[in-house]
Amino acid sequence: MNKESNIYTFTFAIIMVLVIGVSLAVTSEVLQPRKKQNKNDKKMMDILSAINIDASRENAQQEYDKYIYSSSIIDNMGRVLEGDAFKIDVLFQYRDKTLLPEERRYPLFKANKDGSEYFIVPMVGSGLWGPIWGFIALENDYNTIYGAAFDHKTETPGLGAEINQDFFEQPFVGKKIIDDNGVFVSVEVQKGGAQSNDPHAVDGITGGTITSDGVTDMLKNTLMIYNKYFSSLIEDDIKKDTLDIINNID
Amino acid sequence: MKKSFFSKQHQRLITDPMGDQNPITIQVLGICSALAITTQLANALVMTLAVIFVMISASMIISILRNSIPNRIRIIVQLLVVASLVALVDQILKAFLPDASDKLSVFIGLIITNCIIMGRLEAFAMGNKVWESFLDAFGNAIGYGWILVAVAFVRELFGSGKLMGYQIIPLSWYDTMTVDGVEKSFVYFNNNLMILPPMALIVVGLIIWVQRSKNEELIEND
Numbered sequence: 300m301n302k303e304s305n306i307y308t309f310t311f312a313i314i315m316v317l318v319i320g321v322s323l324a325v326t327s328e329v330l331q332p333r334k335k336q337n338k339n340d341k342k343m344m345d346i347l348s349a350i351n352i353d354a355s356r357e358n359a360q361q362e363y364d365k366y367i368y369s370s371s372i373i374d375n376m377g378r379v380l381e382g383d384a385f386k387i388d389v390l391f392q393y394r395d396k397t398l399l400p401e402e403r404r405y406p407l408f409k410a411n412k413d414g415s416e417y418f419i420v421p422m423v424g425s426g427l428w429g430p431i432w433g434f435i436a437l438e439n440d441y442n443t444i445y446g447a448a449f450d451h452k453t454e455t456p457g458l459g460a461e462i463n464q465d466f467f468e469q470p471f472v473g474k475k476i477i478d479d480n481g482v483f484v485s486v487e488v489q490k491g492g493a494q495s496n497d498p499h500a501v502d503g504i505t506g507g508t509i510t511s512d513g514v515t516d517m518l519k520n521t522l523m524i525y526n527k528y529f530s531s532l533i534e535d536d537i538k539k540d541t542l543d544i545i546n547n548i549d
Numbered sequence: 550m551k552k553s554f555f556s557k558q559h560q561r562l563i564t565d566p567m568g569d570q571n572p573i574t575i576q577v578l579g580i581c582s583a584l585a586i587t588t589q590l591a592n593a594l595v596m597t598l599a600v601i602f603v604m605i606s607a608s609m610i611i612s613i614l615r616n617s618i619p620n621r622i623r624i625i626v627q628l629l630v631v632a633s634l635v636a637l638v639d640q641i642l643k644a645f646l647p648d649a650s651d652k653l654s655v656f657i658g659l660i661i662t663n664c665i666i667m668g669r670l671e672a673f674a675m676g677n678k679v680w681e682s683f684l685d686a687f688g689n690a691i692g693y694g695w696i697l698v699a700v701a702f703v704r705e706l707f708g709s710g711k712l713m714g715y716q717i718i719p720l721s722w723y724d725t726m727t728v729d730g731v732e733k734s735f736v737y738f739n740n741n742l743m744i745l746p747p748m749a750l751i752v753v754g755l756i757i758w759v760q761r762s763k764n765e766e767l768i769e770n771d
Binding site: 303322326337340341356 | 619
């Protein structure tokens, strides 16, 4: 058979592609459960890192069950919806530009650590080169940040990529997302450094301004939604307290 | 004359790329990954294993198929074989070594473009029998790997004070001391420059220097 003929070349190429395609598809399918497990473990570790728990892949599930006692899903108006919050892929939603704002789902994880209650909020935003994401843990005043963990896909090493380092994450602790007048203001990552007594700002990263701004936008856009939900909780609390008082008077 | 299974020529297929024909220091191929993933020894080892696997498998597959590959699409066939092997490695790492996979990220995918692999396939495996191709692939992969490991060793030890993630430089060396009432932090610092990419080139450069001063045949005349 003529090795240089067109028919031989095409046949060879087609057989080659088929063999390789099938074998890769099979491998991918066989390894799917393990990859999924790894991804879930990583997500649990990320969630836990917001409340300063260092879990490993081995004990991720265990630690997660120990600290995270409940989770819920809310929509963009702050209303609670049915479903499993853990399954929501916020990064996937963020990339899907056809998704309407009211179709977006926001997971919220409730943790109990050393007797205190924390609310863990996952978030996604845009850095300079690609997506950035993070988890913020709020104390049960729905206002004070208890812990922050950020990560990124492809930010510049040494500059924007530093957002996943302690020196950047640590200053978020104790910052407040609501000002004294009860207005939502979020926390800003400030270029040139924040005033040390400013409860709504932290230092940016020199040379990583666009990534820092990305973190600011991400915090604002996401916490704004969750704040709607928190406000409704606070209103409920007040109503309940008022009712209690009225009942007591009776 | 029948050649023995492991003759002098066969041995040279392995020893040459480790020394005087080294793909990184002499041919200056595969520099990109040598530069990017050598901040930690563990990453360099995983990368080396991945390259050894891809290189040997690809060389043997291409060598087996060499008489049936149509000449006009031979580069595409080589690329396809390498790419699918790399995809395979990527899948296996994601499933069994997720942390290493995260750290190596795009560089596993970029094994496809590692010039050493395509270079050996085109220059050697297309024209030699399976056993020779295996030896050549192994030699070149090891030649690539030992440089990677050597560079990573230096960079992790002096950049982070660790090897394979374990603290090697005693933590007490980093301590601050009070001398004559003044607190001084001396004795030892990690060299942060080591973690940055330029230091990989400098370390590779040092290896090239040593290699050339030991073997004068490697020095160009001009």
